[in-house]
Amino acid sequence: MTRFAKLLVLTAVTAAVAAVSPWPALAVDHTKGQPGFCATGTGVTVVVDFQQLGGTTIVRCFPQGTRGTGLDALKGAGFQVAGVARWGESFICRVENRPSAVEELPIKGREHYRESCVDTPPGAGYWSYWHAGNNCPWTYSQWGVKNRDFTQGGFEGWSFSLNATADSNPVPRIAPVRPGTSGQPCVAVVEPPPDSDDPNAKQPSPPVPAAPVPDGRGAAPVPTSTAGAPVPVPTGASAPTSAAALTSDPAGRVLPPPVPRSGSAAPQTADPAQNVAYTGGENAADVNQVVKEQSGASDYAPWVAGAAVVLLAAATWLTARRRRRARDA
């Protein structure tokens, strides 16, 4: 009896916890952000360039006038992202389900690599993280996505880096220039590089009322100490220190934790005329639908699993009772 009850309770807990959750949104969450560039200096424009993964670049605006992290901007603009199981959303592993779990990445030296987003992605295939002020060159972020605040009126860029080196990380192919502001002076905020090993260090900024301090994964304090480390780092330089052994470059070298550096950014602001074609993500496919098709999931399988659990639990209970009676008799 107790076992049966316990199983029922377990099932009920799953159901209850899952039922609390809202039904997932579409691929690009159209309730968040706006398609295209931000029209004014309020908010931040987020550019997602799939580069060699293929797919049309998406530009969306996160029109929030108050302070927020790079992650807030990315998610607030409506992009659907996935972190890695190990670090959570401190490390962006997928944007709009790319690279998907069934997609083979042509990473040199690791044939048939597929991104499962369990551990830190390899240095030869990850989402590089950029930022820029309006009319300024793109800058490779020295900070993790949760450790820096976006620039009001500026740009956040995500560009998939495949088989690139620290010097050849691909810059997002959209010029960080809001329409109609071409020719205005660059108003970049110079970001000092991280100077400590504290993974939760925040990029220094003018005193503002405290924003919620982002954090790594709660239940595991030790990994947390590296979880928020400066996140997408250039090829070969693996992000969190403790993960260094796991993401070495193809030559097997393990590079030290992220160090401040300069010069990997594009030297000058690109010309908006050279922008690649982009959309506001209006027609992006439903990520959940795509994932479901890719994984061969069935609508009925969970029901069958649930029925099997209930049936087996009932059978367990009946058998246990019959045997107890037989023993007592």
Next chain:
Amino acid sequence: MGGARTTYFLPRDLHPGAWWLWALGLAVAASRTTNPWLLLTILAVVGYVVVARRTDAPWAMAFRLYLVLGAVIVFFRVFFRLVFGGAEGSTIVLRLPEIPLPEWAAGIRLLGDVSAESLLGGFYDGLRLATMVVCLGAANALANPKRLLKAMPSALYEAGTAVIVALSVFPQLAESALRVRRARKLRGGTGDKRFHALRAIVIPVLADALDRSLRLAASMDSRGYGRAGTVRARTRLITGALMVVGLIGVCVGVYATLDGTTPRFLAAPVLIGGLVVALIGFRAAGARVHRSRYRPGRWSLAEIVVAASGVGVAVVLFATSSVDPTNLNPSLIVLSWPMLSWPPLAGVLLGVLPAFLSPPPEPPFAAALDVPGPQIEKVPA
């Protein structure tokens, strides 16, 4: 044909190795997934097989304690997510006041916002560990540790003795606790104060466990276990070192094989190297231990069926996780019902076969399972 069937289903105790293989297969399968549908199915399968095929022995009755242990694991995983900052994700379900911590505790957060994603993450993770623990509990409930010791190859003699004694401690304690509690109930001692009740249970249980292990040690000693015989000290040292190093290598290799996040050079190379070293050690050890065996445990068709069903579950989950990792580790970034595809579910359900395709345990339970029990003569196992 009918005769063969009757013989096959004659009530008997299966070879303990078969049950261990079956349970380890299910545990390995559970370690590959955090999908709650699969994990709950594994739990249900294990529970049913245990109830259908366990005997009345003390170790068999400890299964419910493993279930309690599993529930405790799940509870603590979720609880820790609650206490140490469960703000990973955007669906905040609970807002708690955050307790500020000093500078040196950077990276740790106490309370604060709790998101559904982090709670679910803790639940999935805890459920996986709990399922693995329950699988081991099932092996302990179904396999007779004494017969397991008997079935150990003579090379594994020393290591095996220690492992089996260690494995049977928990079930023995559980059985002691049950017995002491029953005795107290019979004496009408339930109305006491809490503290007194604790003392009245814990002390007899510990005393009982100590008594029993002393008795076990004495009986093993009298049967010649742990005797070094006439081997030179140096040979013994080399053999022991080889075996310990080999076993450590096997442990590291198995861990690395099962945990997909460890570096690959720790997986197959270390596993194979450890196996080779251990085998050399076993050969050397086996050569000097001479034991005769009374009625050795047979490995017949039923054992093969049981072991194959467990190994099959593990193989299916390994195969599907390399083909399609999406559903085995449901993403928690976008909250939704975890999805499930057919192959892993079918694979997990393979594990229930021993409940139908293995001979029932020996009487007195045969009567309850509609098998003519008492009149059947005992078959040597």
